[in-house]
Amino acid sequence: MNKNQENSYIYILINLVKSTSFWSLISGVTGVFAFLLGGGLYLTFEEMSDVLLLVTSLGAILILLAIGLSPRAIAIFVSGRRGRFGLNAALMTLAVFIILLVANYFMFTNPNRIDVTATRFFTLSPQTVSVLKDLEDKNQKVVAHAFFVENTASENTKTTVEDILNEFSRKSENFSYRFVDPEINRSEALNFGVTKYPSVVFSYNDEQNYVVTNFTEQEFITGILISTGKRQKTIYYLTGHGELTSTSDPMFQKQEDYGLDLAIAGMQRDNYFVLPLNLQQFEVVPSDASVVIIAGPDQDLTDIEYEALVNYAKSGGRILMMLNPNPPKLFNDLIYLYGVVVTPQKVADAISNVGGETLTPLLQKANAQFATSAVHQNINIADDISVAFFPDTAALQTAPPEEFALRDHITFYELAATTPISWLVAPGEDPEYNVEKYTGQYTISGVIEATGTFEDLGSTQDLFKLVVFGDSDFASNKYFYSNDNGDIFLNSVNWLAEDYELISIRPKLVPYREFVVNSLEKEFVKWSSWVFPPLIMILMASIVWWRRR
Template sequence: MTSKSGPKNHNNGKRLEGIRAYVKEVGSVGSTSALMGILAMVVGLVLIVTVSEAKTFGLAILILGAVVVSLAGIAARRAVTKSVTGRRGRYSANTLLMIISFLLLIGVLNFVFWDNPNRWDVTSTRQFTLAPRTLDVLANLETPVSAIAFFDRNDVDQRPYLEDVDNLLREFSVRSNKFSYEVMDPDVEPNIAKQYGVTSPGQVAFFVNDSDSFDVAFGARYRGRNPQTGDAIFDVNPSLEQDFVTPLLIVSGQEKKTAYFLTGHGERDVVDPTSDDGIFAAVNALTKENFDVRPLDLSQKKIVPRRTGDQPLEQDQVAPSLVIIAGPVKDLMDDEVDELTDFLEDGGRLLVLIDPGAPSSYIDFLSNWGVTVSKGNIIDEEDFLRPDTRVPFVTQHNTQIDITKGLERTYFPGVAAIQFDMASMPPVVVGGQILPQQNVIEISRTSSGSWLVDDLARSKPDSDLDRQGTFSTVVLVEDAFAPLDKSPKFIDPNSAIPASLVIIGDSDFVTNKHFNNASNGDLFLNSINYLTGDVSLINIRPKQVARREILATPNEFDVIRYTSWFVLPSLMALAGIGIWWVRR
């Protein structure tokens, strides 16, 4: 019997082949579309995360990519179902689940740390760790403070300096939600730069919003352009953090403290930066600590108590937070002694830098406040600045007092011993308590290899004439209710304001020649901040940048470069092939 279905079956076969070809084509297009969709989603995510200005565009690409992937999955649903339910699909599903779980974990951690920012400084010199005083200022900002760093981000000459400024300002903003900043090109926004008195790139303006209060600091000092290359020249600011805290204090409304340097007795020069014997560097550092530094001539000015400092002052009156006596060589007049005594009896704060062989009026004045200054100087044969034994290094500090915070070694080019005897201090009754009339505390002392030598010209001790021992070089007198020649029996704690003094047996250590060496400057500034009651201002100091460079010959550098380019990636690829071969 002859079959008549041949042509029909032939046609059906052609249709099946056409369907298979169509499905294959659809599958190919679907795979391509899925890959394009995934790529679009990745691009969208990258734009959202990295480019804040293109977040909307990135979101649109992300959604479009998700739609394309979904349509590709619907078009090739059979292939998708087979790949998911098959053995390979199960392995892929497990891998995909692990990837999704990892991404979700990263997302949760990112969310948690975004709301609770913590930064770790892993540099050896704690380069990005803010000083306690800086943290204190930021934590106590009552009004929002903003800053504008005037730099051109596109200028390669400015980028290294901008990076330092940007890092510090970002750390400020992380530590306080009341501080914000932005970077602005002064050439693009000249009117805003002019508004804050900015005349060159590298300056940073700090201001309070909706207020006329502002102050400008140097992030880097612009020196002009190189006439040969045209490159911009900047000087690095080594005390960046300190210089940024000062305008924060100013614009946030904190009142400046006034420090008066006594004049008229041959004291150290405070205005000449070129003189090795002057103390301009110390005065300059003090202004950066937000002090208003002024001279005090007691023949022309009268000191009034600090508690009346909020009242209008007469032209011949001053209400200092602190008086500093730095290396006098002429005696005080009797009325000047009375003036300083009244100042202390009213709760004044006094820093005395007294040299060996100082005028007798200062010796007598200080003895009335519980301390005796030696006539000679200290020679230390054990720990001294070579080659002069008359310049002792001091490393023994009283760590119970905040003055010594951050101190390491200080040295004194010719230092007197500061002596005191608490056992003989007369008692007074303060609010029912029996206390010493003055409390004298040793701050620093020399080593056991020290001698007290009366002859200032001698650098060798004489065991028959000189006394060996450890000697105090810095002392603190606090809770001083009255000078010893008055000796009151009862003190009213409601009206009495005890005085505080720091006496240092040398003034050379703070001169321009020595101020920035060892911890000399720190001792001076810490003493002042302690006396004025702002312990938190101890201690913001410039951090040393540790430079670590790889010194390699061209051949060694080529080995490092090609190893990182080819060897390590090749090892990773071989490891992957090995794993695939084992698990295939």
């Protein structure tokens, strides 16, 4: 390169630097880049919103500066053929962007949602919506304070909590929520009595607080009900006759398989005050008993205990009775007063059972083995029960339907039954089927509503409600969390206690889905998602350019 060429390049460079068109171009390109980058990231990273808003504003200023530095050149460009095409493309892009923003705004502010998950995980139950609506009707303002430490481990849990609380806030203007980092605001956490993280505190009027550490829709509704002052009902479970009872060892944190600990914990989560009841000590059922639970006794009642339970039933009590095959006589006599007995035999089911064990009938909603509120109005215990099993269950024998039809004061509702290919197995008998066995559908759970005993000619007492099962093992620690066993137990308690809103707010199943691929398939997914979309766009752009060339 000779000296004249060097001088010419320097001359061109100096002219470019002096030219307003050059700086207009630099400002325009930089401004567009900063505006798009800052605006895009502003919508993505909330924690950097201040800096990104500054970058976006700076980009807009540079674009205006570019127009101000060279308005004539821009006017010529816009009025030209390329300018018109470019301007049209820019306006169309801007229009699409604005339409997306407006659509997103209306979708965000609209409380209606379309839940496409298989288990309707994000759909609130009707009873939850009713509880939230009551906040507005009663002008009660509830605030949820979610205490989460900012770390990656709790991010998924935080997302789940925020999804549920966000749906709550959309359904009621009187419900709001906020997230607090307890490591930064430790004093606030201590003021709410929170020492375990993560936790959610439901507060009403900044006075009544309820702490939740299990993050489900049901737990959150319980928190709202308790914080707004709903009365805590008392549930008693009978002891002293070999029943299932609390077996927790606080020192070793263990519990026996055939205990009632998980059922008790479930009732406590439903906002019940759960206490043992020894009738040998009190000789009367306490007047504050909302429900009395009798779970698998193997020893009989005394006459005084029997009379105490009969008096409780006749005073309009509520009893959940889970008896095993061949139960003690006076327990069977108690339900016999209302036309039902538990058989001494076990039920075997050849069609629907657990692992080929015919003495463990498996009841399935798909087989129409549960009676829902569509069959028995106002009895919704089994509405959301899909599968439950009852190891070594007995059958319920009742008076003939025509006998019940003659008694308007007493009604029996079948709640659950085996398949038609079932038979009874006597103690010590081979459970295998033989041709001499009578097969049929056997009731293993039922509901009684009565204002008099079976022998009465009419109403003689307050309305008594009884839910009876021919098995108690399904509610034990060993099987409580198997299938829907725990739910049908808790639903029975809720129905007897007339807490119908809790029946429909059981925790929803979160399905686990895994996309399993080998190494070649993984590489195909990766490269096809990286390469194919840009190639398709380049191909479309090339076709458009060729046609307009």
